[in-house]
Amino acid sequence: SSELTQDPAVSVALGQTVRITCQGDSLRSYYASWYQQKPGQAPVLVLYGRNRRPSGIPARFSGSSSGNIESLTITGTQAEDEAEYYCNSRDSTGDHVIFGGGTKLTVL
Amino acid sequence: QLQLQESGPGLVKPSETLSLTCTVSGDSISSNGYYWGWIRQPPGKGLEWIGTMFYSGITYCNPSLKSRVTISRDTSKNQFSLDLNFVTAADTALYYCARAQIAEYGRTFYFDYWGQGTLVTASS
DSSP states (O other), X not given: OOOBBOOSEEEEOTTSOEEEEEEOGGGGTSOOEEEEEOTXXXXXXXXXXXTBOOTTOOTTEEEEEETTXXXXXXXXXXXXXXXXXXXXXXXTTSSSEEEBOOEEEEEO | OOEEEEESOXXXXXXXXXXXXXXXXXXXXXXXXXXXXXXXXXXXXXXXXXXXXXXXXXXXXXXXXXXXXXXXXXXXXXXXXXXXXXOOGGGOEEEEEEEEEEETTTTEEEEEEEOOOEEEEEOO
16 A cells, blocks of 8 residues: 555644554554654654654654554643644555655644 | 755746755765655645655655656765656645665664755746
8 A cells, every 4th residue: 555644633732642643554564754844844753663763852752553553642742742743654565655644733 | 964955946847847956964875774865745735755765876766756757866966866857737846855764674764854845836
């Protein structure tokens, strides 16, 4: 399969926990990576592989996997976490890269 | 600190070729194990992978664009480039270049450094 599916929009109250999901057949073989994009800015890698965070990304960002669904969880969501979040992985062939359609996170 | 900078015309006429260059500083595009790629984002829409070049020069392209895409490099200038032929209005987008890596024995493919992006409009 060459698709990753994300919910278009999710909202969370300030300080609460939110889970953003990414679903696709390729995720049975490959891990997702997650990117945060704020308006007018380039995407920023926030999580990759088996729950790995790049340097500088807060520990409130974590990941999990179950079957063909990968999740990005933000624990104690801050106002600055309001952004669009994209997942990506290799497709089922392993030769190509695919992105999910993005999830707009609103912090209430 | 690794930096990537896209450059190229901001306006391309339909049916012509879109040509962009990514200049990399802080690392060599020939460094073992890294990929260098292009991603685009139409206005108000999501990210679309265009293609990636391995440090060895091998390229991989989005099947939906493959017949129109060429990714090349100039190692002497530490640059890699994108040519997209026969553009239409649908190719109007913000074009990003980025560095990628694999991890977890190839089970993860991620873009860890991105340029700021350059807007290309396909219009007469």
